[in-house]
Amino acid sequence: MGSQAPRRRTLRVRAAVPEGAAENTVELLGEMGDWQSGKSLVPLTGAPPGEVWAEAALDLPPGVHAYKLRVGGHWTLDLDNARTRAKGLHRNNILSIGGAPEPLLFAPAPPFVHVPEEGGLAVVAALRHGHGERLALLCDEPGSPQKISMRALVEEKEHRLFAAHLPAHGAPVRMRFEIDDGRILGREDAPGEPFVWEAKREDELPSWWKDAVVYTIFVDRFAPRPGAPWGPDPGRNRPAFGHLDGVRRALPRLADLGVTVLYLTPIIVAASCHRYDLVDPLRVDPALGGEDSFRRLLDEAHARGLRVLVDLAFSHAGRGFPPYEDVRRKGLASPFASWFCWSPSSSSDKPARLRHYGRRKDAPLLDLDHPDVRALVLDAAARWAGDGVDGIRLDMAAEVPIDLAREIRKVLRARRPDAVMLGELVPGHAFRWRSEGALDCATDFGFHTAAVDFLAKRTLSAEDAASELLSLELGRGAVPGASLRFVSTHDHPRFSTLARQHGGAGRSLLGLFLLLASPGVPALLYGEELDLSAETPVAEPEDVWPDRMPMPLSLDAHGARAFAFVRSMIALRARLPSLRRGNLEILFAEGGLLVLRRAFAGEVVDVAVNAGEPVEIDLEDDEHPGLQVLLSLGEVLAGGQTLRLGRDSAAIATRTSR
Incomplete structure (x- = not known):
């Protein structure tokens, strides 16, 4: 990070009151936060009719911070700030601290x-x-x-x-x-x-993470306790009774696949089978095997050279959490009432109400600024770090106060100096959390969107996909290892499901191909290596239960072929430093054909992905005339410096000076 200290800044804003706004409340949202939680501004007097003036005191480090105003619930720009930036569908104001003047x-x-x-x-x-x-x-x-x-x-x-x-x-x-x-x-x-x-290098990512391939395990749906029954999908929100001993039994297969890091969804005592609604964040759920099963899994994974990340979610609690149960009985009279977030009462005859996560009525939001809640969070971080985990994945990290996330990371690093603090961030400005010392790596949902739209849904051209990929590279502000990338998550429909929904099975592995050939740390969702997909996709995020199906216990012929291909792709990535750490250059992007170049330490590799009709492309390069295809998907022919790619095909070719 830079050498300059944060600066106090008073921001005065002027906004038109949008037509239909019921009130003149002014909120500031933007890259100083998560674009979700607005900072209420102090209103100023003297504004003419139809306008509102306000100001806020901000502590921000040097940088260029995008922001926008929300007046009476409506989005609007700051009329007194002509500096704007438009990306995609959004146009925002810019607050420059220690930066350059226009233009x-x-x-x-x-x-x-x-x-x-x-x-x-x-x-x-x-x-x-x-x-x-x-x-x-x-x-x-x-x-x-x-x-x-x-x-x-x-x-x-x-x-x-x-x-x-x-x-x-x-x-x-x-x-x-x-x-x-x-x-x-x-x-x-x-x-x-x-x-x-002046760069500070003491917080560099550990080398094991920069070269990692992550495997996401939804623990309840991955594998049963050895010898226990494992039936069909039990349905929405119903447990399949996955077990940590089942995960341990799968370690030889996962090591053979080539993954290096296991990311486990929450294994704490919680109210639901996905376990993101905490009840006791200090204990392994006995239904998953408890402490002994987790210890065996961690020890055997480490013995095989595999790292383990645990998922900690602190945004909301669930039924059975003792403070919540006390509040349910006593309401605001409970000594734990201040642990939670409340909607203020609108009148004397309408009492304040607990705020809950999403549409749920049994998942109260925790106040992460409350000292007792923060103490519980840090105790949990210390407990898991003390167990020897290799990292923490912080769920909904954008909603965790940055200073608290920084303390979690300090606790983790104090006990595991080479551990990684990974944050689930939907906002595209992950550099803010990294530069504040709160995270080492963040999820890259921009890559997910671009890959799905280009290769699965076919709503994005190669030209636009190339622009999106380059924008992500330029906007990261860090080495590739600072981005965790994926084409499927346990909160979204699987890439393979979407590919089949929008055009057929032929394109289902293209997403993994692009992922494993791109910068960033790749993360596979359990079953992707088998080309697993749901018959009836659900598009609503966080409610994609058909795509959270139980993992098959045996491979059919299609799954075996997919496994072999993904294993070969991961092995190639492990062999070529350019695929793990190389920079990104766009060689060609038109229609459905995208050609990337990855280069590192003199090694040059070209990656071609064709999401359109069969095509022939000349990759003439006088400096690197040698072209050898190392791995292909679908119909690919090479001759000289020419590649012929069938529909829904892809190739990785090394370039040599010969």
């Missing part, structure tokens, strides 16, 4: 700067349209000034994104920018002065 978006902080795998410094900046076609990076190193032409990579609605790589350098790095008209842009708050970046 440039840049600050010496993630995601605009980071230290990449190959060393040096990766720099990204966004130039507003209408201010030139080129951008140069000026590196003001004493005695060796450099001027580097930045590459234009992504077009947004209001900006063009540029990137450059500085080779090995001293620290700190001093930077400015030059645009087409000759203007030199430095710090907005100190005109003419360069930006200063």
